[in-house]
Each structure stands twice: as structure tokens, then as C-alpha cells.
Amino acid sequence: MSPHDPGSLPVAQLAASVGAGRLGATAAVQASIDRARDVGAGRDGLNAVISSDDEAALRAAEAVDARRGDAGDAAALRLAGVPVLLKDNIATVDLPTTCGSRILEGYVSPFEATAVARLREAGAIVLGKTNMDEFAMGSSTEHSAYGPTLNPIDRTRVPGGSSGGSAAAVAAGVTRIALGSDTGGSVRQPAAFCGVVGVKPTYGRVSRHGLVAFASSLDQIGVLGRTVDDAALGLEVIAGVDPLDATSADVPMPSLRGGLAHVSDGLPLRGLRVGRAKEYFPAGLDARMREQLDAAFALLRVAGAQIVDVSLPHTELAVPVYYVIAPAEASSNLARFDGARYGARRAGAGLREMYEHTRSEGFGAEVTRRILIGTYVLSAGYYDAYYRRAQEVRGLIAQDFSRAFDTVDVLLTPTTPTPAFAIGAVSDPYEMYLNDVFTVTANLAGVPAMSLPIGHVDGLPVGAQIIAPHFGEPAMFRAAYALERALAVEAAA
Amino acid sequence: MTAPDATPRRWAGRYELVVGLEVHVQLRTRTKAFCNCSTDFGAPPNANTCPVCLGLPGTLPVLNYEAVVLAVRTALALGADVHDVSVFARKNYFYPDMPKGYQISQFDRPLATGGRVPIGETTDGAPLDIALTRVHMEDDAGKSVHDRFAGATAVDLNRAGTPLIEIVSEPDLRSAAEAGAYLRSLKQIVEYVGASDASMEEGSLRVDANVSARPIGETKLGTKTEIKNVNSFSAVERAIEWEFDRQCGVLAGGGRVAQQTMLWDGNRGECRPARSKEDSHDYRYFPEPDLPPLILTPEWIEARRAELPELPAARRTRLREQFGLTIADVEVLTATPEIADYFESVARVHGDARVAANWVRRDVLKAVNETGRPIAEFQLQVRPADLAALLDMTRDGVVSGSAASTIFTLMVRTGEAPRRIAEREGLLQVSDDAPLRAWVDEVFAEHPAEAERYMAGDRKLQGPLVGFVMKKSGGSADPKKVNALLAERMR
Numbered sequence: 001m002s003p004h005d006p007g008s009l010p011v012a013q014l015a016a017s018v019g020a021g022r023l024g025a026t027a028a029v030q031a032s033i034d035r036a037r038d039v040g041a042g043r044d045g046l047n048a049v050i051s052s053d054d055e056a057a058l059r060a061a062e063a064v065d066a067r068r069g070d071a072g073d074a075a076a077l078r079l080a081g082v083p084v085l086l087k088d089n090i091a092t093v094d095l096p097t098t099c100g101s102r103i104l105e106g107y108v109s110p111f112e113a114t115a116v117a118r119l120r121e122a123g124a125i126v127l128g129k130t131n132m133d134e135f136a137m138g139s140s141t142e143h144s145a146y147g148p149t150l151n152p153i154d155r156t157r158v159p160g161g162s163s164g165g166s167a168a169a170v171a172a173g174v175t176r177i178a179l180g181s182d183t184g185g186s187v188r189q190p191a192a193f194c195g196v197v198g199v200k201p202t203y204g205r206v207s208r209h210g211l212v213a214f215a216s217s218l219d220q221i222g223v224l225g226r227t228v229d230d231a232a233l234g235l236e237v238i239a240g241v242d243p244l245d246a247t248s249a250d251v252p253m254p255s256l257r258g259g260l261a262h263v264s265d266g267l268p269l270r271g272l273r274v275g276r277a278k279e280y281f282p283a284g285l286d287a288r289m290r291e292q293l294d295a296a297f298a299l300l301r302v303a304g305a306q307i308v309d310v311s312l313p314h315t316e317l318a319v320p321v322y323y324v325i326a327p328a329e330a331s332s333n334l335a336r337f338d339g340a341r342y343g344a345r346r347a348g349a350g351l352r353e354m355y356e357h358t359r360s361e362g363f364g365a366e367v368t369r370r371i372l373i374g375t376y377v378l379s380a381g382y383y384d385a386y387y388r389r390a391q392e393v394r395g396l397i398a399q400d401f402s403r404a405f406d407t408v409d410v411l412l413t414p415t416t417p418t419p420a421f422a423i424g425a426v427s428d429p430y431e432m433y434l435n436d437v438f439t440v441t442a443n444l445a446g447v448p449a450m451s452l453p454i455g456h457v458d459g460l461p462v463g464a465q466i467i468a469p470h471f472g473e474p475a476m477f478r479a480a481y482a483l484e485r486a487l488a489v490e491a492a493a
Numbered sequence: 494m495t496a497p498d499a500t501p502r503r504w505a506g507r508y509e510l511v512v513g514l515e516v517h518v519q520l521r522t523r524t525k526a527f528c529n530c531s532t533d534f535g536a537p538p539n540a541n542t543c544p545v546c547l548g549l550p551g552t553l554p555v556l557n558y559e560a561v562v563l564a565v566r567t568a569l570a571l572g573a574d575v576h577d578v579s580v581f582a583r584k585n586y587f588y589p590d591m592p593k594g595y596q597i598s599q600f601d602r603p604l605a606t607g608g609r610v611p612i613g614e615t616t617d618g619a620p621l622d623i624a625l626t627r628v629h630m631e632d633d634a635g636k637s638v639h640d641r642f643a644g645a646t647a648v649d650l651n652r653a654g655t656p657l658i659e660i661v662s663e664p665d666l667r668s669a670a671e672a673g674a675y676l677r678s679l680k681q682i683v684e685y686v687g688a689s690d691a692s693m694e695e696g697s698l699r700v701d702a703n704v705s706a707r708p709i710g711e712t713k714l715g716t717k718t719e720i721k722n723v724n725s726f727s728a729v730e731r732a733i734e735w736e737f738d739r740q741c742g743v744l745a746g747g748g749r750v751a752q753q754t755m756l757w758d759g760n761r762g763e764c765r766p767a768r769s770k771e772d773s774h775d776y777r778y779f780p781e782p783d784l785p786p787l788i789l790t791p792e793w794i795e796a797r798r799a800e801l802p803e804l805p806a807a808r809r810t811r812l813r814e815q816f817g818l819t820i821a822d823v824e825v826l827t828a829t830p831e832i833a834d835y836f837e838s839v840a841r842v843h844g845d846a847r848v849a850a851n852w853v854r855r856d857v858l859k860a861v862n863e864t865g866r867p868i869a870e871f872q873l874q875v876r877p878a879d880l881a882a883l884l885d886m887t888r889d890g891v892v893s894g895s896a897a898s899t900i901f902t903l904m905v906r907t908g909e910a911p912r913r914i915a916e917r918e919g920l921l922q923v924s925d926d927a928p929l930r931a932w933v934d935e936v937f938a939e940h941p942a943e944a945e946r947y948m949a950g951d952r953k954l955q956g957p958l959v960g961f962v963m964k965k966s967g968g969s970a971d972p973k974k975v976n977a978l979l980a981e982r983m984r
Contacts, residue, residue: 329782332779
């Protein structure tokens, strides 16, 4: 262990060190604060962290240290002294929750998200809130009322989105884990762009209570981690049924860290069937991306996995379906931001005008566009043609997965069609939506998926996505641990 | 404007009235439909609110089990078919007292469909039922208060999120009187199953009436208007008649009725069209993604059916058959389950159901009306067993009829047992021979002429002499005994 740089410690080691008293939580938090300053994580640098309260974080760290002092129970805290960052659409009582929107500027929630409460109970220290595309609508974190976030790997590039602030902060080493939210790829795609691990759990695995809704049937809180194990620890802590979320699932979370164990025959994936779905390797896919993925398949095979070709025939319909269902739900979820009770209000002559001014000025262009699309597809006369039809196709996409998982345990796919693009390079909304082509399917089907870095193209990180059946996180992580280790061995050789 | 009572006759033989009613009933749960806030009525504005019912960002609804129980119980009592799967849906519209920007309701898959409300009997004695379309669950909006602050509207969200059921009838009602009968019958059923206070005055039962007119003999429905803002059953009847009259006038003049929302103005006794914007909603219903479908097993539904109390129609029949009561008696005695329970308790203990019925109809309901307290409170003061004891005492001649009335009044006031009151107030009848004979002797001594004539056989004097004895006893003499003693003196 390296007491001079606690920020470089994996989460498991950091928590164990703090729990055992070898390291103060205060020192760990101070290291993260220093690191954030050094890399310029704040508004005038990467613009990854948009609000923070260092004093409060240090006080919380002192409280964890004090708990260890008198009761000795800090040893039992799985995230003792671990600094974390939260996407700004996850409710906290001590920092604003703006969703990257002007309409919630300065809004502080009177209650806290279940995921945040669980992190704090486990001894984690909330360091700050991270930038995001407004209301999680976007794939580049350019659409924030608080300005774009820069990719720490190459500051001329986007970090991906919408959880771009969390991905950038983890990539820059500010914290080892951060929470994001994933509605169509918003954890996995920025993880891929920034070279970190990003997990979207099974729908219902993590409580949505306190996550400001974008598209309720697709939203899941997810974890960004420096490594697979960092992400696994974070997810284990926040997962579990919650009486405050009727869609949370009462399915016990088995340990995800089984994949950590070394196996004697050197074949950690013996017996695991990994699917290669042809729809995720279209003819137009960048040859260098394809090469990276092929290399990953080869490593999995070496680790004992069997590679099986499969087909998910409705995959190409996923983006159009997603861009009907998500805006439809968003148009309803965002109706509450009307200026009447909280958040920004712009005056107007009479109620209707106040609504108009507040919402016209409070929402950015992308949010407005999606509210309009969503309102349209739910309108009398269009509902059957759009929303109902989209739900039917959504069923077919889910059926594709359940059929594929009859023959394979997990799927391996590219996370994104390309590595991170330059800031400002994608201005056409539809072109931007195509970034989600490999990720939206998991949200539509509700299955878990994660991205992990597998290499570089032009010096930019490339991610591979592992998709598993409902509540199949253990198999997903087993493959992820093995792939991560194989890549490390290869890199060291 | 035509006087309301003249309207039906004015168009009789030319146009037919068609009415369907949508009734919202506030369920009597302790907490709201989707959060744990209290549903107490009368709390300070916005006291009964939390992040969920305020619609704060990041909150999610969690369905209240108690609301489902009451909703299902009501649907079953109405004979509706409760579905094993029903789906909540969002009804989207903007209004300041709707904090989420949508109401959580049910749309294409409601809790229950079908059912009926009995409204009486046809002339040949067959039951007359009004068919129901559906029963579904939803949450209530808050209240906009327009008259509290000058030039501004205040919002009170205490009611926001309170559970409601909406009961929709088929357009089967053909007169305002039928609409009134429907509402009274529905209210009674809802009260019997304990689902709601069902008070229009307090807003726990709200009625929207869909009204249309068509020429007699026409089978197609005419264009309807929807009347809102009605706050009593009689106002519903008046509003329907007024609107029917207006529509007939339009049709008779060759015009067409415009489909619109009408607001009833009780002070002026007329409807006026709502602002057109309130009428142009596209609610953009879609399934509520925050709530899984409501799944009820057949066993669970049957268990709720088994819990149902005896319903009003069944109880009326049973009271008539079991106690030999008149239709008029049972109508009054079954008005609420509490009254019926009270009557049955008294009748069972006392034994003579007709006497018990008379007392409950006359004295008990009068006292309840005078005190303004519900019978649930009244019976803590005058327990059914105590009233039965008073009736026993009257039957057995322990107290006189007039003394019984006095004792009852004191029971209402003090809550004491009747015998105790009778003893303390000296209202027990004297039926012992010795004092009665002494009083008779005294009366004969004071009125020797009358006594002589009576003893000689003049029966006309029996009444006055009994009166003298009663007077001398201060009303406490048992008149039957006095009569008997006087008869002994006759030669």
C-alpha cells in the first residue's frame, strides 16, 4: 500500500485500510480533493464536477474515523472512507441536484436517493456532483446548462454522456467510483469514451428512488469504476429491493467478486458460453474497432470460454423504438417542472404564460425537442402508430435476448461504434442518437450490461460491452474480471 | 328561465332525457394512495404533504394496500367484475394543484368493469337497476383556493394523492329523479362497505353528469354535455333538469347541441359553459411505468367478497321478513348500516320489533338529528341494551309511556341507565295495592257524591275518578291497577 497516495488504492484496499485503522478516511478524502484540484476537475477545468463541498466531505470523513475510534465498527463498512461522486440527477440533501438544467438551478432536495443513503451507510464519502447532459438526454455531456465536460484523455474530445462528468472524474483519478444513470447507454458509453468501467444493472436491481426520472421504464442507476472490482463493490452496496420503489426487484444480490479468485487450471471462464451477435458487428463498423473486439474474443477463448455465433434480429429497430418510448415517458416526467412549486420560475401574465416562459427558458434545445417528440407520439390519433407500436417492437427486442440467452451465458459487443468524437463534431441529433445503437437494447430489454476498456484506437479508449440475462450480473462480472486480467497480462508481456 | 319543476313536463312527449353519471368517491384510508401522508380532513394547508405527494423530482409512487382493499370491496358490492390484472396509467395535464403534471389513474385496463346500482322497483315489482361501465382507481388533485388572497390563487396539496375510485354508469338514467335515486343508492352501498364517508358537502363524493336529449323514439344518443361543479344530490337533479330544458330548447329551435363542459351555478340556478380551454384536453394516457400492473389472485378477490357486509337491498328484505316491518319502516331503518345495527340490537334484546322500530324511527333519529352527532357516538351515550331496558319497563308497566319519554330525554343527556333515572326522578309507577287503595280512599272521601254514583254503577265516572287518583299520585300510579281497584268498589 502507498500511504502517500490513497487515491491510487483500489476501493477494496482503501476501505480495508480505513476500516483497519491503517489509513484515515480524512486522508483518503483529502487526497481526492487534492487530485480534483490538480487535474482541474471543476468548472474552470474538465468541468466534470459541478458542485462540491470539501469541508462537508472532510467532516463526513472525520465521522467515519470517529466511528472506528469508539465502536470499532468501521471495519464492517464496505466502503469505509471511500470518496465517491454522484451524477447530478441523483438526489442529495447537502448539495444541489440540478440535472444539468437551468430549470433546477440551485434546487436542493429535501430527501436523499436510496443509492446515496446506502453508499453513506457503507462509509462512503460524497465528494460532489458531476456534470451531465441536461436531464440525461445526450451522449456527449455537451448539452448541460453548466457547459460541456472535457474528456481527460484528450481535452478536445467529449467524454460521452450523459454521465460524462462521472466518467471523466473517474478517468482523471479524482475518485475510484462514481454513480451515473443509464437510460440508453448513459453509463456505458462515457465509460467506453473515457477508458473506465461502467455498469448498467438489471432493471429493478438498484432503487430509482431519488433518481430524477428521464424515462422511468428504462432508467437505472449505474456505477462507473476505475476497475471491474471497484465497480463490483459499488454495485454490491447500492443494489437491493427498496420499499420506496415499486419497480425495484426483491432478488438477492450474490457476491460479484467471485471472478477475483484465481483458478488453478488458468481457465477462469471454463464452461462459459459467450455470444457474438452479428447485428453488433455491422459491415460499416470501423475496422480498428472490430479488430479490438476480435482480440477480446480471442482472450476470452484463451480463458476457457466458448464463443458462439448468435443473432438478435430486431436490433436495428432499437434506436427508433428507444426514441419513441424514452421521449414519451420524458414528456410526462418533466411536466412537473412548471415553475409553480420549486426550481426556476419566469414570470408571465397569467398561469399559462408563466408555464410557457418557465419551460421555454428553463429547458435546453435537446430537452425541448424530446418533450415535443414525446408529446406528439402520445397524442390522440398517433398513440397507436408510435407508442403502442414501439412497445410491441420492444417486446420483440426483449424476446431476441431471451432466445439468445437460451444458448449463451453472456454477449460481448462493442460499446460504441466509434471512440470519443471531438467536441462540437456531432451536431445532427439523429447522428448523435446513433451513438446509442449498441447500448439501448439492454435498457429496452431490462437486462444488465457493462462496458470495460479493451484497448485504444488513435490513442483513444475503446470499450467492450458484456450483456447478461436478467439478474445475470454474476456471470457478467465473471467474464469482465477474466477479460480485464487477460488484458493486463497481455499488456505486461 | 323556467322553473326547474316545470321542465320535464314542458318537453314531455317530444324529447327524452339521457343521463350517465361519473362519481368520484374518496376512499376512507388512513394514508394517501401512493405515500404515507395522513388523509385527515381539516389539517392546516399543506401540512399533510411529503416529497411524493408534492411531486418532487426523484420521488416514486408506492400503492397503498388499504386503498386496493376498499376499492375492490366497493366494486364487488356493486356487482362489478374485478379483474385479476389492472394497469395504472398516467393522465397528463398541467394544473398548479396537480404537482406531478399527471394524475395516476387507470385507463384501458380498469380495476373492474360491469356491475349495477339498484334504484328501486318497476311498477310490476321487478328490481330496477342501472348498469355500470367501470370502476377504477386514481389519485386526487390538490385544491386551488381562489378567494384567500386578493389577485392570487393559493394551492393546498393536503388532498393531493388521496385515493379515489371513479364509478362510471352507462347512459341508462332517464330522469333527474332516477339520477337522484342512483346517487342515494350508490352512496348507501359505499357507506355499507365502509369505503368512504361519501359526503358531497365535504367533497368525499363528487358527481359529474353527462346529459343529452333526443327526440322520443330516437335510439341514437344525442350530443352530450358534461355538468361539473355540483355539490349536492338535489343540485344534481336541478342541474340535469335545467340542462335538459336548455338542450331541448336548442333542438326544438332546429339547432345543434355543442359538446362542452357546463358548470352549475347553484346561486343562480343555472349552468354556464366552462372556458373552452378546460374542454380541449388531450390527456395523452399511457401506462404508468413507475407502478407494476396490479395483480389480484382469484383467491384474494374471493376473500374480499367474503368480507362484504350485508348490503342495503338484502338487509331491507331481511328486516321486512324477519321482523314483519313495513316498507316505510325498513327504508328509514336501513338508511345507514349504523342505524340498522342499532335497531337490530334493540329489537333483539327487547323482543318486540315493531315497538323497537317505532322508537328508533321516532325518538332515536330525532335525538340524533337534534344533537347532530352520528349514531356511532349516540350509541355510546344510549346503548341499545339501555333503550331495550326502557322498552321492557314500559311494557311491564314499571313506567308510564309519558314517563318513558322523559326518561329517554334524560338518557340522551346523561347516558345513565333508565331504571336509575326513573328511580331518581320518581318516575316509577306505583302498583302496590296499599298506597293505591289509600289514594282511592282519599279520592272517595273528597268526592263523596261522585263516589256514591260510581259505586251505584255509573261507569261514566270511571275516567274522572282514575284521573283524580293519578293526580293525587303525582302521575306515578299505575293506571291499570287503579282501574282494577275502582272496579272492585262497584256494587
